[in-house]
Each structure stands twice: as C-alpha cells, then as structure tokens.
Amino acid sequence: MEALLRELPWLLRGVGVAVEVLAGVMGFGLLGGLGAAVLQAYGPRPLGLLVTAGERLLRGIPPIVLLLLVFYLPWDLPPLLVAILGLGLCSAAYQSQIFRTAFRSVSMGELQAARALGLSKTQAIIHVVLPQAVRRALGPWSNELSSQIKDTSLAYIVGVVEILRQARYIISYTYGNSLLVFCFCALLYFLLTRLGNSLLFRLEARLWVPGFVDRRGHFPTRR
Amino acid sequence: MKRGFLVGIVCLAFTLSLLGAEKEVYVVGLDAAFPPFTWVEEGQFRGFDVEVMEAIAELQGFRVEFRDLPWATIITALAQGKIDVIASGLTLTCERDQVVDFSLPYWEVDQAVLVREDSQLNAITAFFGTSVGAQAGTTGYQWIEDNLLGKAPGLSLRPYETYDLAVSDLEAGRIAAVLCDTDTAQGFVDAGRRVKIVGIVKTGEQYAYAVTGGDPYGLLPRINEGLRQLYQSGRWAELVNRYFPGRPVSPVPLKRTELCE
Incomplete structure (x- = not known):
C-alpha cells in the first residue's frame, strides 16, 4: 500500500504515456481510416480493392503481432513510435470500416444532387457527405476508442513504459502486491475509458443537428 | 561477376563503417523485473547490474543509457542491434552465444x-x-x-x-x-x-553481459577490462556486500566454464 502511494506519481506518468500512445493511435487511425474509407467507397475500383485487401489483412492480425512486426523492422524507431504505428495500423483498418458504413448510410441521391448543383465529386464528398458521415460515425468511433485505450496495455512489449509496465515495476521490486496493484490499474483504465466516452458523448451532443426527432428518437416536446 | 564485386565492396564498406564506429551513448537493455539485479523504483533504474554497468562505463570512459524491455523481446532486440548491451542477469549459454556475443562472466x-x-x-x-x-x-x-x-x-x-x-x-x-x-x-x-x-x-x-553479435562497437574488451578495474579498486566487493549481504566475493572477471564451438 505504501509502495503504491509512493509510486503513484509514476503510475500517473504511465497514464500520461498511455494517453500519448492513445492519441497517436487514434489520430493515425483516423487519418488512415478516413482515407481508406473514401477510397473504398468512392475511389477507382482497383485502388479500392487494394485498400480492402490491406484492411482485411490488418484486421486479421492480432495487435500484439503487429507491434512485434513493426518493432523488428530494420529501422531504429523510438518505442513510442513503434507502439503508435503498430496499434495505429490495426486501428486504421477498424476505423475504415466505421467510416465506410457511415459513408454508405448517406444516400447516393445526395451525392448526385450535389453533383447536379455543380459541385465536383471531391467537393460533394467534403461538403455534403463527410459532415453527415462523421456525425453518424461518432458512436461506433467511441467504441473503437474504448477498445484502443485498453490495447495501449500491449505497448509494454516494445519497451513503452505505460500503466501496466509501471505496475510490474512495483510488483517486482516489492516482491508481491499483485492483486492490489492490478486492481488499481483496472480502476485507472476504467476511469480513462469513462472519461474518453463522456467527452465523446458531449461532442456528439454538440454536433447533433436538430430535426424532427431528438437523439433518443423522440419527437421534441412542445414548450 | 561485376555485380558480385560491387555487392562485395558495399558489404565491406558497411562492415568497416560498423567496426570503426563509436557511439556517443550506448543503450543498455534490461528487464526491470529481476531484483536484486535490475528493477525500477520511483522512476529510477536500480539494481546490481545497473550500478556495475554505470561504474564500468565511468571507468572506461563511455556513456550509457538504460532501456527497459520485457524478457520476451530483449535477446532478439540485442541481436538486431536495437539495443547495444544487455545487463540483466543474463546467463551465458551456447544457444544465446550464436546470436549475441558475451563478455567474460561476472556471477555464478x-x-x-x-x-x-x-x-x-x-x-x-x-x-x-x-x-x-x-x-x-x-x-x-x-x-x-x-x-x-x-x-x-x-x-x-x-x-x-x-x-x-x-x-x-x-x-x-x-x-x-x-x-x-x-x-x-x-x-x-x-x-x-x-x-x-x-x-x-x-x-x-554464469551471468555475463552481452553485446550485439560481432561486437560492432568494440565494447567487449572495454567491459572485460572495466570489470577487472572494478574488482581491483575494491568497488566490486562493496557492491556485492550491499546487494548480496553475506555472499562471498570472488574476483571478476570469472573464468568462462561454458565453452561453445
């Protein structure tokens, strides 16, 4: 218990590192996933197929294997970057599916209408489809965030000192306390996930375009 | 024929550049879950191997920086040159000797x-x-x-x-x-x-320190010499007594018992 208190600043530092990894992974995944989804949905057919093949491949490889693959690449990358690349590739593949379905949910008619009004295909995608698709993608995206928060715990294998590695340090030099320390880690991950999700929930509420129904599908009550 | 010659030149140049190179700071890998040899306490690397490595570096005039890697990846990371040294209670075995190079042993x-x-x-x-x-x-x-x-x-x-x-x-x-x-x-x-x-x-x-196969930075002689100096200066005995109270102190470097072809 005393050891846990004494090491608290370092555990929190581990949380900071985990958040860094997470931000990198989600950012990388967002860019990669969005790009891949656009290519899959609207790109030229051969390119779309290529992207699909890559996405299928990456989704079929466990994140820990991807991490090790990136780690053993012949270049010398800092551990943090290895973790972001390894987990980010995996996340990009999953996020591309989130965005692809979001794009598909915007009807083709809207795209055609935008084209009829004189927008180029790129303009139509950016100004008409994307704003709607991103709003619809937020829900599933928060799900991906939750699972990535927990996947940051794999980054220790390539030498990133995140929450779990800090926990291991305490356990190994005090020769014990496994249960207590891991319970505390579970609490940290739980809080991190709750925080991330509630922030995204607020964002979703802010971006919500009011229409006939509110977010719960009810008609708004008259005031 | 011509191409083979070219490849040969490139390989030779590469090897020479590796042999001649010296690094500013050498990365010492350890698995910080192996007290009393290595651990991390309040963000600091601690342990017998950490102090010995720091002392050797000081005596031999090079700089080291420690990096924590789990046991599962540490030997392959050294073999590939991701780190330069392992100082982590690593036993000298012939199997490991095929992929990395060992210093003289320091512990039994x-x-x-x-x-x-x-x-x-x-x-x-x-x-x-x-x-x-x-x-x-x-x-x-x-x-x-x-x-x-x-x-x-x-x-x-x-x-x-x-x-x-x-x-x-x-x-x-x-x-x-x-x-x-x-x-x-x-x-x-x-x-x-x-x-x-x-x-x-x-x-x-026997425990020994290990470097990347082929010792690209010529560290092994410096580590061996460092161990000798450390023992002669009396600091070795001091460290052993502090980390392993009551354990007899034997002169290092030790004689290697595991001989591999």
Missing part, C-alpha cells in the same frame, strides 16, 4: 527449488506427478525441459511471464514448485513471500 548461480512454506515436498518429490513453473525463456525453464520433462512421470511444466507470477501461483497452491536462479529465490524468501528453498540444482551457470 545455480537453480533453486522453491516450494510453499508449509509444503512437505523435497527437491526430488517436488518433480514427480506434479506441475511446476518457471519464467519462460529462462535457463531454469530450459533445465526442466531438457532434464525432466518426459522423464519424470506425471510432470507438467508451466511457463510464466515473470517469476513473480510463478511464485504467486505457487503460494496459491496451483503449482507444486518453482525453479529459479538462486539469488532470485533468496530474494523471494527474504521479502517474506510464503515460500522456502528445499534444494539446489547445481547447474553452475
């Missing part, structure tokens, strides 16, 4: 048989019809695999990621015994874990 250990405090088992009965554990990728694990598995009737062997987890399972009664390096075993006993040492397997293993 055997394997200790740990059982639960209240257990009636002895070093022999602990391995019959029981399941036992060791950290995966360690020499203790290897020893059971090579010498007992399939020979001792009813024995099963469980790999663990760290020795701490193995000892936790031992305390909980899920396994009957754990085989680990003698100093590590003593560490668990001294820390008040509910285990005891019932026997020693005389494996006569």
